[in-house]
Amino acid sequence: MKRIAHAVAAPVLAMALVGSALPAAAFSDSEKKEMGEIIRQYLIENPEVLLEVQDAYQKKMDDQRNQQAKSVLDGQKELIFNSPVDIVMGNPQGKIEIVEFFDYNCGYCKQNLSVMQDILDKNNDVRFILKEWPVLGPDSDAAHKVSDAVHKIAPDKSAPFFLKVMGGRGRANEEKAIEAAVSLGIDEAKLRETMKTNPNTETQQATHVLAMQLGFNGTPAYIIGDELLPGAYGLDAFNAKIANLRSCGKATC
Numbered sequence: 001m002k003r004i005a006h007a008v009a010a011p012v013l014a015m016a017l018v019g020s021a022l023p024a025a026a027f028s029d030s031e032k033k034e035m036g037e038i039i040r041q042y043l044i045e046n047p048e049v050l051l052e053v054q055d056a057y058q059k060k061m062d063d064q065r066n067q068q069a070k071s072v073l074d075g076q077k078e079l080i081f082n083s084p085v086d087i088v089m090g091n092p093q094g095k096i097e098i099v100e101f102f103d104y105n106c107g108y109c110k111q112n113l114s115v116m117q118d119i120l121d122k123n124n125d126v127r128f129i130l131k132e133w134p135v136l137g138p139d140s141d142a143a144h145k146v147s148d149a150v151h152k153i154a155p156d157k158s159a160p161f162f163l164k165v166m167g168g169r170g171r172a173n174e175e176k177a178i179e180a181a182v183s184l185g186i187d188e189a190k191l192r193e194t195m196k197t198n199p200n201t202e203t204q205q206a207t208h209v210l211a212m213q214l215g216f217n218g219t220p221a222y223i224i225g226d227e228l229l230p231g232a233y234g235l236d237a238f239n240a241k242i243a244n245l246r247s248c249g250k251a252t253c
Helices: 002-018 029-045 048-075 077-081 107-111 113-122 138-153 155-166 174-183 188-197 201-213 235-248
Strands: 087-090 096-102 126-132 221-224 227-230
Touching: 029 048, 048 077, 048 201, 077 096, 077 201, 087 113, 087 155, 096 235, 107 113, 113 126, 113 235, 126 138, 126 201, 138 155, 138 174, 138 188, 138 201, 155 174, 174 188, 221 235, 227 235
Parallel strands: 096 126
Antiparallel strands: 087 126, 096 221, 221 227
16 A cells, blocks of 8 residues: 555645546545545655645735735725825825825834834835724724814824824823824814714725735735735835835836
């Protein structure tokens, strides 16, 4: 049996994994049993094959996700880069665009606030686009509803509001977000009325769908040029990608 296993197990295993051209009914019960024993013995003697299969599967899944993301990037450029509901920091006409999907209660988003500020301080051709994606519970949802109302009432206050709330201590919620808005001179009654009569439910849903289509599963998540960067990245990584885009002489390479 061992000799048979070494001689035929690899092609049999490949056939079993990708699907035989023959229907299962073409094999007798004894042939199926023998084939199963051959495959089992081969895998026991060559367990590294399972790792190779796992790696191949992961690569296939990654390639499919990347292809889907590229299709979304190509087809949703206006929504991704020019949505009127997004907060824009830096140069409004900057040719190098960085998009961040964020949640006011995301710890990594808070840590990366200083990274964003450093990028903007040292690069006058960067346009930083902030997409509100509350994924961390009711407090986040409430804080982002306040943020949306601020943007509708006083768009010029959106960036200062973002910096106040994102840079604040403790968990962001409706109370803290309203306090931040009022400190910027926004009328609280008008703010609450806007939240009530013109909520951002559809905007949040559209952002969530977009993030899912891009393959993101949490915040922060970035797009720089035409590259997706799920997760938190340090300043050096961003600087390298910005330099690469700049060397291309365009927004994408």
